[in-house]
Every structure is written in C-alpha cells, then in structure tokens.
Amino acid sequence: MEKLKIGNLELVWLRGGVTHMDGGAMFGVVPKPLWEKRYPCNEKNQIELRSDPILIQHNGKNYLIESGMGNGKLTDKQKRNYGATEESKLEAWLEKYLLIPEDIDYVLMTHLHFDHACGLTKPEGDGSHSSVFPNAKIIASNVEWDEMRNPNIRSRNTYWKENWEAIESQVEPFENEWKHGPFTMIHTGGHSDGHSIIVIEDGGEMAIHMADLMPTHAHLNPLWVLAYDDYPMDSIFAKQKWINRGRERGAWFTFYHDAFYRAVKWDEQGEISDSVKRER
Numbered sequence: 056m057e058k059l060k061i062g063n064l065e066l067v068w069l070r071g072g073v074t075h076m077d078g079g080a081m082f083g084v085v086p087k088p089l090w091e092k093r094y095p096c097n098e099k100n101q102i103e104l105r106s107d108p109i110l111i112q113h114n115g116k117n118y119l120i121e122s123g124m125g126n127g128k129l130t131d132k133q134k135r136n137y138g139a140t141e142e143s144k145l146e147a148w149l150e151k152y153l154l155i156p157e158d159i160d161y162v163l164m165t166h167l168h169f170d171h172a173c174g175l176t177k178p179e180g181d182g183s184h185s186s187v188f189p190n191a192k193i194i195a196s197n198v199e200w201d202e203m204r205n206p207n208i209r210s211r212n213t214y215w216k217e218n219w220e221a222i223e224s225q226v227e228p229f230e231n232e233w234k235h236g237p238f239t240m241i242h243t244g245g246h247s248d249g250h251s252i253i254v255i256e257d258g259g260e261m262a263i264h265m266a267d268l269m270p271t272h273a274h275l276n277p278l279w280v281l282a283y284d285d286y287p288m289d290s291i292f293a294k295q296k297w298i299n300r301g302r303e304r305g306a307w308f309t310f311y312h313d314a315f316y317r318a319v320k321w322d323e324q325g326e327i328s329d330s331v332k333r334e335r
Contacts, residue, residue, distance in 0.1 A: 056151065057317045059307060059331050062258025064237060066309065067110045068317050068333075069148040071123020071174055075101035075138025080282040081270070093273035094315075101138050103314040104270065105333070106170050108145060110152065111255070113236055116160040120253060120264055121311050122174030122187070128217065129173075143174055159188040163240060164195040165266035166250045167203040171311070172218040184221040194235075196242040197228035199249025209285065210247070243268065243297075245290030246281065252297060261306040262318065268294050270312040272319050272327070 059066040078100050082090040087100075096102045109120040123143040133139065146156060164171060175193065176184040195203075206214040219226075233240040239254040246267040253264040267283075268290050269275065277294040280287045301308060302321060309318045313333070320329040 056148075057331055057334055059262070059309070059318050060260075061255055061262045061307065062237070062260045064111055064113060064255065064257045066255075066262065066318075067152070068107050069110055069119075069123070070141075070144040071106045071108050071121070072125070072139065072143045073106065073141040073314075074104050074124070074170060075099075075140065076104055078102045082274075083280050083282045083284070083287070085279050090273060090279070094271055099138075102271075104170075104312040105310075105314050106143075106174075107311060108174070109264070109309065109311070110149070110154075112152075117154060117158050118161045118163060118238070119159055119188070119191075120163050120309075121165065121171050121266075122162055124170060125173035125175070125177060125187070127178045128169075128176075137170075145174060156187050157190050159191045161235070162188055162191045162193045163238065163253055164193060164199075165240075165253060165264065165311075166199050166247045167195060167218065168213040168247065168267075169215055169218065171266075172203075172215075175218055176221045178217075184217050186222045186225060188222075188225075191225060192227050193222055193225045194227055194229065194233055194240060196240070196249040196251050197230055198242065198244075199247060199251070200226055200228040202247065202249055243289070243293040245286050245293050246284050248285060252293070261301070261304050262309050263297055263301045263306050264309045264311070265294070265297060266311060269298075269308065269310075271310060272308075272313055272316045275321065275325060 057068045078096040106124045111118045126142045203214045237257045240251045242251050255262040280290040284290045307318045317331040322328040
C-alpha cells in the first residue's frame with residue numbers, strides 16, 4: 056500500500072480500476088512531442104490513468120476521496136473506448152484495514168464523471184442498482200449534483216443515471232465550500248461546472264487534491280488543461296491559484312489518476328522535490 060502522512064492523518068491509496076485515455080485529449084492543445092516527454096503513451100496514443108480512491112481515517116470515521124470505477128458497470132464497447140483493463144478491487148483493499156463498504160462514513164466526490172462515480176453503485180440481478188456505501192454521506196457541490204441529474208448534450212455521456220439514482224438520498228450538496236474536521240472541499244469549476252478540489256490540513260501540514268484540474272504530475276503547467284474540460288479558462292485560473300498557494304505552504308499534491316505518482320511536492324523551479332511513487 057502507498058501511504059502519505061499529513062500531520063496525524065494517514066492517506067492510503069486503494070485500487071479502483073484503470074483506464075487508458077487518448078493522450079491528445081488529456082493534454083488538450085499541448086503538442087505530443089512536449090507532453091510525451093513527461094507522460095508516456097502506448098501505440099494507440101493512450102495514457103494509463105488510475106482511478107484509485109484514497110482512504111483516510113479521522114476521529115473514528117472512515118472517509119474516501121472518490122469511488123473508483125466500480126464493477127460490472129461498463130459494456131464491452133465502453134471498455135474498448137476507454138481502454139478499461141482493470142475493474143475496482145476496492146472491497147479487497149478495504150479488507151486490509153478490516154473494513155467493509157458499509158463502514159465508510161463519508162465519500163468526498165470532487166465531481167461525478169463516470170470514472171469517479173461508477174464506484175458509488177453496483178448492479179443488481181434485476182437490472183437495478185444499489186448503493187455500494189449505504190451508510191455514507193456523499194459530498195459534492197450543488198452545481199455538480201444538479202448537472203449529474205440533468206446533463207446537457209455534452210455532459211450526458213459522462214453523467215449516468217446508474218451512478219446517481221440509487222444514492223440520491225445520501226448526497227449532501229454544498230454551495231461554495233464544505234468544511235468538516237481537516238477537510239475543506241472548494242468549488243472551482245473548470246473541468247466540469249461543479250468540479251471541486253479538496254484541501255486537507257492537520258498538524259501544520261497540508262495536502263491539496265486537485266482532482267481533474269491536475270490529473271497527473273505532468274499537468275503542473277497551468278496552461279496544460281484537458282480537452283475534456285468544459286470551462287478551460289476556469290481550470291487555468293484555479294490551477295494558478297492553488298498551485299501557487301500549495302507551493303507557498305509546502306503542500307503535497309495528491310492524485311487519483313496518476314499511474315506513476317500518488318503525491319508530489321514541487322520546488323520553485325517546477326522540479327519534484329519529494330514524492331510518493333505508485334508501486335508498479
């Protein structure tokens with residue numbers, strides 16, 4: 056298990072599945088000769104992207120950041136299109152901490168695109184879906200929750216009713232910020248209209264979970280934003296703000312998607328000064 060200490064908190068990366076998405080889409084207008092030096096691709100121009108939730112225990116409560124890809128949610132066509140080669144192993148990894156999904160108290164969702172939200176529900180034999188974390192409060196921005204249930208012509212391919220109908224009663228949306236103990240969720244927009252980041256502070260230390268504003272360590276440059284971003288200028292402004300703030304505080308930046316690093320610190324020259332690498 057890869058772990059990171061933030062004050063007295065321990066962040067533990069679980070295994071939530073993997074996709075291989077088009078590298079050009081993941082780096083937007085950045086030319087391939089530039090991004091390929093920082094993040095390799097396969098012969099199909101796809102880059103490996105994890106979907107690994109982070110487990111944090113605090114004051115007797117169990118928190119997850121994101122939910123993983125789930126199991127049995129993708130069709131064969133979707134698996135091919137998204138390069139999905141591994142489904143979630145979340146339950147088996149929770150067992151290592153003597154936990155089951157029913158023990159999760161909070162699921163903090165930066166946004167509700169399928170690769171973040173598929174793990175919230177599971178298919179039943181009758182074609183319906185049920186909640187994977189039936190005792191959890193599921194936290195997301197109000198803007199994101201609204202669009203999840205009423206997607207537009209662009210977003211309907213990533214906001215699926217299978218991922219929200221079964222957990223509707225568990226969702227607790229917030230407007231601008233949600234504060235709870237060491238966690239602060241902040242609505243940023245950018246990648247989606249309702250996208251949020253998560254700031255974790257304890258014992259004078261800080262971690263910033265930028266989610267899909269900075270899905271990998273190779274996206275440090277504020278101008279390197281995704282073609283998938285609905286509001287790229289909002290992404291750029293939010294990245295500038297929070298990367299600078301994090302550097303000033305000596306913060307860790309944590310990742311859900313990165314196939315090589317779980318968390319990094321950068322120096323003023325943009326070089327990695329400390330890191331937690333993914334075990335491969």
